[in-house]
Amino acid sequence: MTKDVKGTKEPKEMYHFSAVDSIERLPLSEQVYVTLKQAILTGELLPHEKLNEVKIAEQLKVSATPVREAFRKLAKDNLVVIVPWKGVTVKADTPEEIVALYQCREVMEGLGARLCARHATSEQVEELKELCREMHAIEDATARVEVNSRFHSMIAQFSGNERVVDYLLDFRERVNRDMYLSSFNAVRTHDCDDEHDHIVDAIERHDEVAAENAMRQHINNAFIFKRANAEIQDKKLNEV
Structure with missing residues (x-):
């Protein structure tokens, strides 16, 4: 394709x-x-x-x-x-829509990671680590998106805050669409895997600040990739 x-x-x-x-x-x-x-x-x-x-x-x-x-x-x-x-x-997406979505994601998923670091049990941490191992081994884009989506949803669930879970569910399909696009980029895929590892490492140490910062940085990096990809597509379209 x-x-x-x-x-x-x-x-x-x-x-x-x-x-x-x-x-x-x-x-x-x-x-x-x-x-x-x-x-x-x-x-x-x-x-x-x-x-x-x-x-x-x-x-x-x-x-x-x-x-x-x-x-x-x-x-x-x-x-x-x-x-x-x-x-x-x-x-x-318009530039304004991209900014709005990722601003919300950064705040809400950052909060979810902070609360997850506070509340996650050892068994829940192991589940997150297992998902990280899966993502390192997966090459198929569809399978990656499924596991990646599960990873983010699981952190929200383990936060213990239902409003975080509900809020992220509202734009899950929209986020998954961006995950598919990034899954076709080998460099971004590798970086995502490393960023997920950093998030889980902070959660395992119950370092709330580090977990939130790692998640916010992860979402910001996804935003930078999304914006650059959109600009490239617009440029190619204008050249046709």
Whole structure:
């Protein structure tokens, strides 16, 4: 799968979708919606990428109507942009949206790490260390995101603060989308693994300040990568 923004001015000739099957008797438009949403959240469909209604319908073996309905639902999710007479594109985050998301993540996940260092049991620390070992060994992007997401969720859960857990759940899908993009970068992947180790080391020592600082630095590094990646994509798009 090519992970760049080549061809974003023109629709793809072919998408990598399979014909939709019955998903617990969901309406056809809902099945198309789930398929496209998953493709966007996992980075199969990249920001700025133009979506061709006819070609998607052909590959999914459905009519254009459920695809059109799925586009409308994705627009409500803030995942695509529909411009009359110009078509549909995968939404890219604005610089302001990127800053806002990562500011919130840094504060809330930093608090979660601090409280986790205060309350985590030895058994919980071992669970976190095991996840870190898994991430060091995983190369598949999808598997990495699943474990990485579990790592962050687990720290929030071990914090003992339900508001931290609920707050992070509100934008978990949005964060996972960024995790997919970073998982295709070997340097960022290696750095993430080391940063996770530092966080868990501080939690194991019950050093609340160090745990919070390590988590905040981790989120800030993710922000720097995300912003740089967005700028590169915008530059490539403008060069097309």
